[in-house]
Amino acid sequence: MKIAVLTGASSGLGQEFFKNLETLEDIDQIWIIARRADKLEQMARDAKIQTRAIPLDLSQKNCLDRFSDILEQEKPDIRILINNAGFGKLGYIYDMDYSEQAEMIAVNNTALTVLCVICLKYMHEKSFIINVASIAAFVPNPRMSVYCSTKAYVLSFTKCIRQELKPRKINAFAVCPGPMATEFLDVAGISGGKSKTFERLPYCNASKVAKKSLEYARKGRAVYTPKLFYKFYRVLCRILPHGFVMKFSKT
Numbered sequence: 001m002k003i004a005v006l007t008g009a010s011s012g013l014g015q016e017f018f019k020n021l022e023t024l025e026d027i028d029q030i031w032i033i034a035r036r037a038d039k040l041e042q043m044a045r046d047a048k049i050q051t052r053a054i055p056l057d058l059s060q061k062n063c064l065d066r067f068s069d070i071l072e073q074e075k076p077d078i079r080i081l082i083n084n085a086g087f088g089k090l091g092y093i094y095d096m097d098y099s100e101q102a103e104m105i106a107v108n109n110t111a112l113t114v115l116c117v118i119c120l121k122y123m124h125e126k127s128f129i130i131n132v133a134s135i136a137a138f139v140p141n142p143r144m145s146v147y148c149s150t151k152a153y154v155l156s157f158t159k160c161i162r163q164e165l166k167p168r169k170i171n172a173f174a175v176c177p178g179p180m181a182t183e184f185l186d187v188a189g190i191s192g193g194k195s196k197t198f199e200r201l202p203y204c205n206a207s208k209v210a211k212k213s214l215e216y217a218r219k220g221r222a223v224y225t226p227k228l229f230y231k232f233y234r235v236l237c238r239i240l241p242h243g244f245v246m247k248f249s250k251t
């Protein structure tokens with residue numbers, strides 16, 4: 001059984017990835033993961049191809065263990081793994097609840113890493129991994145310190161495993177979108193004019209980001225930064241001192 005595993009499927013970019021996965025001919029089943037079971041089950045009922053809802057809280061070790069047990073029992077052929085689940089919180093590090101900061105690291109980094117490790121046992125030649133990073137990976141953004149650091153990890157980790165996986169002919173790919181109009185903004189506490197930077201920046205279209213990411217990851221590309229504006233930003237972040245860029249990148 002050839003499957004695609006998608007985390008963070010219940011909203012935003014995850015739902016856009018799901019719509020694209022439904023159209024693929026080399027996939028028999030999609031396994032979708034998030035906390036909101038009702039949303040996942042509704043998606044599974046309405047899906048164009050067989051879809052399995054697996055409600056899990058990825059910040060919890062017991063949920064990661066449960067997913068590992070499911071894989072061990074069913075030994076699927078994982079063709080695509082999309083680590084999309086993630087969230088950020090806006091605020092100064094000293095004002096924020098430490099449990100939220102720890103949860104961000106658990107979902108954005110620990111779960112993403114564990115899923116790569118456990119899924120790779122069931123991945124073969126020509127399969128691929130998409131890890132969702134962000135433009136926040138290029139240079140840190142004050143007032144989103146932990147979030148940016150988690151996304152820098154995602155980008156770095158993905159580039160690294162890409163090299164390790166080359167002999168196995170498995171591609172690891174990172175996508176680095178700018179802002180997208182999803183629930184992310186409400187969860188982060190950005191909506192309602194709380195961040196001038198987010199109000200000024202151009203927005204990426206989540207549907208295009210998902211489509212292009214799948215296309216490029218399959219072709220073997222390493223990193224995709226949607227929009228010319230953010231491609232240019234990525235180059236600037238390589239050239240300019242980060243201390244200087246951070247004066248303008250504060251969220």
Ligand SMILES: NC(=O)c1ccc[n+]([C@@H]2O[C@H](COP(=O)([O-])OP(=O)(O)OC[C@H]3O[C@@H](n4cnc5c(N)ncnc54)[C@H](OP(=O)(O)O)[C@@H]3O)[C@@H](O)[C@H]2O)c1
Nearest residue numbers: 008010011012013034035036058085086179180182183184
């Ligand atoms: N929107 C942006 O501006 C933006 C920009 C750059 C990068 N990104 C990245 O894009 C990815 C998708 O975000 P989005 O914009 O689509 O936001 P979103 O609509 O809030 O989606 C986030 C997804 O992650 C899932 N999730 C969050 N915590 C989870 C947990 N503990 N366990 C399992 N699933 C969890 C959510 O599902 P449940 O709530 O049902 O668990 C939801 O499906 C994230 O990695 C985000 O960092 C977003």
